[in-house]
Amino acid sequence: MEAPLVRLVEEAHRTIRAYIPERQQLVDLFFEERLVYPSFAWQEAIVNAVAHRDYRLQGLGIEVHLFDDRMEVWSPGELVEPATIDRLRNRERVHASRNPRIVRVLTAFGYMRELGEGIPRMFEVMEGQGLHPPEFRLEGGRFVVTLRNTPVYRPETMRWLRQFEGAGLSRNQTRLLAYAHEHGDQFTSRAYQKLVGVDVYTASKDIKDLIRKGIVRLTKPQGRVYELVTKAQMVALEKPPEFVSIEPILQEKGFVKNEDVRRVLGVSRIRACRLLQSLSEYGFLEKEGKGRGARYVPGRKMLHR
Structure with missing residues (x-):
């Protein structure tokens, strides 16, 4: 696909959108048809590819591959420092561009927002719909973004999590509650550490915060197993x-x-x-x-x- 820059992104979005399937999701007691990938996530991957690809590499273009379970966006060229795969995976707000003029044009036309905000927002919208976070890798001199459409948790679990939306929970704490709900409503600190990749001190702080908020409790004094506190238990405690x-x-x-x-x-x-x-x-x-x-x-x- 070739077009002037100001039209290229919009045409790419419109063309690719036709190949992305929809599925039913329960929203406020009604089923809605939604794309299997959050629109912001796959559109941001394409915009980033247009903005940051290495245009010096001849014979290579931006490629979008659609599979049954995932979408991959391949962009010619490797990352520009200070951006690294690890920093992107850690959701850091990192901005680096080999094409600053293109970035300015895309920003002026509203395709790009605050610099460094796109990747963290991709994580947010993917996980907000119960999907796996975006994946990044370098392969053959190209930067690859992978979005998976397979849910991490069952739809019932995602609906159950809505009761905690006003509790001020972190992303890791929300993942822990979903994990516990699908594993007998119980968990250990070690399981939490392994689940989200934190150390014992961070795990202890996060769990104590959940205890203070009345969401979890120890199954017995001085024990190591925690359980979710139901609303009925909270009232009857x-x-x-x-x-x-x-x-x-x-x-x-x-x-x-x-x-x-x-x-x-x-x-x-x-x-x-x-x-x-x-x-x-x-x-x-x-x-x-x-x-x-x-x-x-x-x-x-x-x-x-």
């Missing part, structure tokens, strides 16, 4: 006796502090600190501030009662 003792202060002031716990329970500062931390981890309280100025307000579990 018994308040610890320590929390019951300080709850009147919480209701009166809207918060409690370390000295309140010491006075009511007759414990040391260290013991009060540990109790407050434990109640925060289990979602009854949420910490605000640091040091001696720290105070604890009602947590997610209490807000949902």
Whole structure:
């Protein structure tokens, strides 16, 4: 396909669109016909190929291959520093162009947006529809983008995940919940580390955040297995006796502090600190501030009662 630059991208999109199949997806209780690939993802792959290919290589053009389970966009030329395969896979906002004039023209005509934003956005839309993230590789002096149309999770799992849309979860935490939902509603820290490729410290921080939000909990004290907390469990969960003792202060002031716990329970500062931390981890309280100025307000579990 050949055309002036300002028409080339639009014509390529229109031509390729005709070969991309649709499938039914359940959206708000109604089935809709949607492309098997998010439009932004495959269109961005083509725009990037036009903008960043090596035009010095003669006899090679941009190629789009459509298979039953994937789409591949082949672009002549390797990546330009500082862009690397690893940085793209890590969703870093990296911009490098061997064709700055072409990039300016495509930007002026609205085909490209903020520099470095396209690749992270491709990850977002692919995973937002429950698909595998885009894949990148270099082969034979060409840069290849692969988009797969096979869902990572069942449609039922994707619908189940919608209940957490307002919970402020990270991408990794969302993947963990989907994984747990499809594996008996349970998981371990080691499974999470392996699933998303994080270290034990990051896994611990993410899981504690889910506990604070009342979404997961340990199956037993000091255990290693976590379980998803259902809405019914969240409502029926018994308040610890320590929390019951300080709850009147919480209701009166809207918060409690370390000295309140010491006075009511007759414990040391260290013991009060540990109790407050434990109640925060289990979602009854949420910490605000640091040091001696720290105070604890009602947590997610209490807000949902």
